[in-house]
Amino acid sequence: MKLSVLGATGQSGQFLVSQALQQGHEVTALVRNVTKLTVQHKNLKVVEANVFSAEQLSGHFQGQDAVISCLGFPYKIFSAISGYTDSMEAIVAAMRLAKVNRVITMTSWYTSPESGQSAPLMVRFLLLPLIRSVLTNMNQMENYLEKECSDLSWTVVRPPGLQNVPATDKEILTHEGYFVPDPNGYPVTNSVARGDVARFMLSLLNSNEWLKKGVAMCTN
8 A cells, every 4th residue: 555654753653664664565754854764665755744734744645545643742741732633633634635535543542531540550640640741632633533534534543551662473452442451441451562553553454443433452
């Protein structure tokens, strides 16, 4: 397929671009700084683009089969952030202009405010309050896709804590919700390999199972 990847210079994005090329996809990486992506491949095109500009993005989306976003934005402790919603609104507008229908993006476990009640104490009382600004804006982005993008085939992938390691051959576990529960309803893990998140996101290109849904994932 022909894929446009945003956030390609980030840690998760680099795993996704590498795997996509290995699988034979043609990848256009839309980046803020072209010098940051050092991978070279005959099926890789690296272009500089403003992820908040629908006008810029739409030109690069022309003729693409799908858009995959691995964009991430840093948390702020004393103020809100808007990078997730601002970028997704531009992506969606650009997709409509370019007549591209499929978008896959990643957020996180626990984006819904109440969903962290079953998390381990350290996560619930230290980590989640620290990154609340990110989780809140991710949740706003998820709600935007659900309420205002019924014309698009979108999927939100929610992983737990990200480890900067390549894909494994472990079984991928999924759950339609804000974390993957064990038989007692508690989170089954706290972390996942970034390479496995990329592997799962790419697998969705050939599946209709999670269209217009958010899916929590991890590995067994």
